[in-house]
Amino acid sequence: MTTHNNTTPCIEFDDVVAGYKDFMILNNLSFTVPKGSITLLIGPNGAGKSTVLKTLFGLLTPRQGKIRLNGDDITGATQKDLLARGIAFVPQGRNLFGQLSVYENLELGGITLGMKTTHERIPEVLEFFPRVKERMNSLASSLSGGEQKQLEIGRALLLRPKVLLIDEPSIGLSPMVVQDVFKLLRKLADQGTTVLMVEQNVKSALKYSDNAIALESGRLVLYKSAAEILADPQMERLFLGGAHTTTAAAATV
Numbered sequence: 560m561t562t563h564n565n566t567t568p569c570i571e572f573d574d575v576v577a578g579y580k581d582f583m584i585l586n587n588l589s590f591t592v593p594k595g596s597i598t599l600l601i602g603p604n605g606a607g608k609s610t611v612l613k614t615l616f617g618l619l620t621p622r623q624g625k626i627r628l629n630g631d632d633i634t635g636a637t638q639k640d641l642l643a644r645g646i647a648f649v650p651q652g653r654n655l656f657g658q659l660s661v662y663e664n665l666e667l668g669g670i671t672l673g674m675k676t677t678h679e680r681i682p683e684v685l686e687f688f689p690r691v692k693e694r695m696n697s698l699a700s701s702l703s704g705g706e707q708k709q710l711e712i713g714r715a716l717l718l719r720p721k722v723l724l725i726d727e728p729s730i731g732l733s734p735m736v737v738q739d740v741f742k743l744l745r746k747l748a749d750q751g752t753t754v755l756m757v758e759q760n761v762k763s764a765l766k767y768s769d770n771a772i773a774l775e776s777g778r779l780v781l782y783k784s785a786a787e788i789l790a791d792p793q794m795e796r797l798f799l800g801g802a803h804t805t806t807a808a809a810a811t812v
C-alpha cells in the first residue's frame with residue numbers, strides 16, 4: 560500500500576439519502592474521497608456500498624443531499640454528463656458483449672469518443688493487459704474470467720477517467736489475477752486517478768488502498784486510513800460480518 564498525503568477532495572457526499580422507491584438504503588450519508596487515492600467501501604451486505612457507486616454514477620437519484628465532484632454539484636446529473644466529467648463505472652459481474660471480439664468490445668467502450676479517438680487509444684489501453692492484447696480477435700465469451708474483468712477495466716480506461724468506480728472486481732477471479740487487478744488500480748491511482756471501490760476481499764484490498772470507509776445501514780460508522788485498519792486487531796470482528804447483521808440482500812444494494 561502506498562500512502563498519499565493529498566487531502567484535496569475529489570468526491571463529496573453531503574447528507575445524501577438514496578434508495579429504491581420507498582426503501583432508503585443511504586441515510587444522511589456524508590464523506591469525502593481525496594484526489595488520486597484508492598478509497599475502499601467496506602461493511603456488511605446491505606450496508607449500502609454498491610448503492611453509493613450507483614448513486615454517484617447517476618443510476619439512482621438522491622432524495623436528499625448533495626454530491627460534488629471537484630467542488631462542482633453533480634447531484635442528479637445524467638450518466639452522459641458524468642462520463643463527460645471523467646467518471647467511469649465498472650459494475651459487478653460480467654458486462655461484455657460475448658459474441659463480439661475483444662477489439663469490438665473496446666470499440667463500443669469508446670463510442671462516446673468517436674471512432675478516430677477510440678482507435679488511437681485502444682493500443683495504449685492494451686499495454687496494461689498483455690494477455691488481452693494477445694486475444695484481440697477472440698470472442699469476449701472465450702476469455703477467462705480474469706481476462707474478461709481486465710477487458711471491462713480496459714474499456715473503462717479508454718475514457719481516461721479521472722474517477723474510476725469499481726464494484727467487486729475480484730468476483731470469480733483467481734487470487735493471482737485479483738492481485739494483478741489491485742496492482743493496476745494502485746498504478747492508476749499513483750498516476751492521479753481517483754478510485755472508489757467495493758470489494759469483498761477486504762484484507763487484500765486494504766493492502767492496496769489509501770483509505771477505507773465503513774458503512775452500516777447506509778451510514779458512515781468509520782473512516783480511517785487503510786494502514787490503521789490493517790493494524791487493528793478488531794478489524795475482522797468489526798468489518799467482516801462478526802458484529803453486524805445483514806439487513807438486505809447483497810444483490811439489492
